[in-house]
Amino acid sequence: MNKLTLIQPDDWHLHVRNGDILKTVIAHSAKQFSRAIIMPNLNPAVITVENAIDYHKEILLALPANSNFTPLMTLYLTTELSQDEVKKAAESDLIHAIKLYPAGATTNSDSGVSDLKAIYPILETMEQVDLPLLIHGEVTHQDCDIFDREKVFVESSLNDIVKNFPNLRIVVEHVTTKEAVDFVLAASNKVAASITPQHLLFNRNAILAGGIRPHNYCLPIIKREYHRQALIKAASSGNPKFFLGTDSAPHLTGAKENSCGCAGCYSAYAAIELYAEVFEQVNALDKLEGFASIFGADFYKLPRNTKSITLHKQSWTVPESYKVNDKTITPLKAGENLNWKLQCC
Ligand code: NCD
Ligand code: ZN
DSSP states (O other): OOEEEEEOOOEEEEOOOSHHHHHHHHHHHHHHOSEEEEOOOOSSOOOSHHHHHHHHHHHHHHSOTTOOOEEEEEEEOOTTOOHHHHHHHHHOSSEEEEEEOBTTSSTTOTTSBSOGGGGHHHHHHHHHHTOOEEEOOOOOOTTSOGGGHHHHHIIIIIHHHHHHOTTSOEEEOSOOSHHHHHHHHHSOTTEEEEEOHHHHHOOTHHHHTTSOOGGGOOSSOOOOHHHHHHHHHHHTTTOTTEEEOOOBOOOOHHHHSSTTOOOOOOOGGGHHHHHHHHHHHTTOGGGHHIIIIIHHHHHTTOOOOOOEEEEEEEEEEOOSOEEETTEEEOOTTTTOEEEEEEOOO
16 A cells, blocks of 8 residues: 555644744644644643633644644643633633643643542533543552553552543543553443554663663653553554544653653654554554544544545655754654655645
8 A cells, every 4th residue: 555545633632832842843733633632731731721722822823824723722630620610611612621640640740639539529520511531540659660550540540530430531541551451441432542653663672772762751651562562452453442642742852861851752743654654564554544533533522524634655764853943852763764654735
């Protein structure tokens, strides 16, 4: 197959930041995706409807002139979030979900939640108004091994949330383990998962073997090959519970190549091409459209896109970096070859 035409995809988990980084990265997402769920972990975080409206405006201003890209906004869940604010969010056309970060789990999660039971009244309201909950599914106890943090969260907290709120729509974000995949498979159709390109492309050797590679470091951390195989199986199965969410999370090169480097991989520059790479490896290119362009929209109760995009089988080399004023962002697979290329304008 040399050419692949898909309904235009959406990205159901995306960090675009603000300021100068936003201005660089937003065009990359907008050239391929129709919509994206925008993560609220700015500093300070997007915690009110008003914050989300302001952030939405900033994103629209940063978009290329003729872009039709639609940012789908989210709120950052804190214990202070009021029931009124949840209702206001549900009524707003801009806001599509609320994101739960366990406190300290990842980049800018200090104002996240440390006692999950404390937010149960908020989850109850979300269930009533049918506003989806997006979960960063990792425990944060320092005594829990970083490779076990998702599995332990699934067994403890996630089980409880799903049992207590059977009608709440939940996306287990960026699943990285067989345990999380199995949990989602066994749950009701209110529970779905997003999957990133890096967790499909790499196992943990890509971070640690033959030298430490900070640009492959993200959270939840990339796991063993056994887990990657479970993720590939889920993503390419045609099961609508699994859909595309890049978790593209740009950091300046200097913040990653550092004695305490930030977590996050920058994949938005070629996200759909990266996914095509994996789906081709397992002879499942026919399953890419459901995963990338249909299942997420259906889960979020949004219309499916009507435009399409085309990818060509064409080798090209990923740039070493993208400029942000006098600094850079280093993309995932910098300097390597990709086999699929989005047909552009
Ligand atoms: C994300 C970021 O940098 O905002 N980092 C990451 O490793 N994925 C936060 C997140 O989604 O965990
Ligand atoms: Zn993320």
